[in-house]
Amino acid sequence: MEKDAKIYIAGIYGMVGSAIARALRERDFKNIIGHSSEELNLIRQVDVEEFFRKERPDYVFLVAAKVGGIYANNTYPADFIYNNLQIQNNVFHSSYVYRVKKLFFLGSSCIYPKFAEQPIREDSLLTAPLEPTNEAYAIAKIAGVKMCEFYNKQYHTCFISAMPTNLYGKGDNYNAMNSHVIPALIRRFHEAKMANLPEVVMWGTGKPLREFLYVDDLADACVFLMDNYQDDRTINIGSGREVSIFDLADIIKKVVGYQGNIVMDATKPDGTPRKLLDSTRLKEMGWSPRIDLVEGLSVTYKDFLSGNVRI
Template identity: 55%
Template sequence: MPDVIYSLAGKRVYVAGHRGMVGSAIVRRLESEGCEILTVAHAEVDLRRQDQVEAWMAKNRPDAVFLAAAKVGGILANDTYPADFLYDNLILEANVIHAAYEARVEKLMFLGSSCIYPKLADQPIVEDALLTGSLEPTNEWYAIAKIAGLKLCAAYRKQHGKDFISAMPTNLYGPGDNFDLASSHVMPALIRKAHEAKVNGDKEIRIWGTGTPKREFLHVDDCADACVYLMKTYSAESHVNVGSGKDISILELAQLVAEVIGFEGDITRDLTKPDGTPRKLMSADKLRRLGWSPKIGLKEGIADAYHSFLNGHYLKRHIEAAE
């Protein structure tokens, strides 16, 4: 492991978005760091309200911030509510980042998304591919907000010398995921579809599109571990991809999910639905050079996510991810 340049021990660490999947995983991971974890409910502080965010930050004075709060959703949600995804994410990240600067926060990590990259970027996607081509139209609103967030961190570093860094996770899944079929991502949607088909005795489950697009997945606990690792060992303007370095087709993923859950029916394709980006695999080379690699395999991770779903450990509404 590289030298620790920022120890979290004894620090007051604010996790924005602690009720979301990523934020709750970061909270779990921080419990072994010897720090004081700060969180605040949406009912007390609406991150879209600048006055509320600045007042809370000034009063509580965190030393470090993990900005994991976001309004998130899949293709359908992004395509249906473009204004919500752009405005809510822009405003909440700007509020938290500026308030952290005003409150003299020592270090901040902004969590982005792999959708920041061009739709047809060379694979695997390196960090330098940012802003080299057009975005995937079905989620460009969310992507633009996330690009603005990482650039805002870079701007505060350049103008004010703040140690604000950015990490770009790949597709995440695991405890605390959103299993609402109207707003979820592909992994939780497949898990829920396979479970309900098994319970109901259905003969098939249907996936969107051709099933040929390839996607990369990382268990959220691995993501949280990588984020804490980077917070302690990394300081630079450029963002870092956080991923597994491996991808799988949607059809193969559906087959693996069915195997883990025990659904023995057919998997059919709805060719009237969009595929989205043909392939999206981020390069993990930079993160590997920094000394971090994932520990949870895909099959093991799916089993853990399914166990969490059965135990009710998931979001009831996708908007809670912004709390």
């Protein structure tokens, strides 16, 4: 990317979008644009077309999406598939029409089959059934991956996609019902600490294994790929390290300073039993994460305490 290029971040005020903006500014990119959902409704085709006609961005990071944890995905599947398909369709097509030099689409590791061989390679896509609790969201993201491939094939665009592992960090969503596991646990342990509660109840058995990546590491990888990757195939972005949900909770408990007990509610769903990405291709390109889990969680908790988060 040229230093004077106009770079549009769709979702700039979200956790990932704001991290990408930080990463670009650290590299002296100054012509960065983006809007809140109130200023630019990406679900409305006419609004998106007008934005691209007026702004003519050179590069696009498409990281805007409706996201949520197990409860939200399982409760509002129509919202997840409709909103995300609309956003993707509108941004992809306007990027083609207005001759964007390169588009980066951020998917999700939940696109892979529920029982995919571990670690999960990129060629596992569409080889077996998905995890039912987030199927609607996953199908929308799969459509985005395929749109990159098919637009490149038919229109000779330069659209790339990447699949991140589970993310956390500054600017996360701490909503009690719609958040992902790390912000949900940070909030629960913090509130239990403040109320001096004897225990915190968690969904599931605690046995599933998950891989986590700090959001600033993800942003660094996104910029790296925008500069160095050009392939129709999607590419995984992971840390290469996994932890059980119970052990994760124990780490967060210690970071927060909560003294009570952790109780598992095994009547609630676990989700996918294991999800570790094979990030060999990205590693061989020369990229690797820098922030370990304990360090990242400590920074994230400080961000939560700052009050500048979504509750």
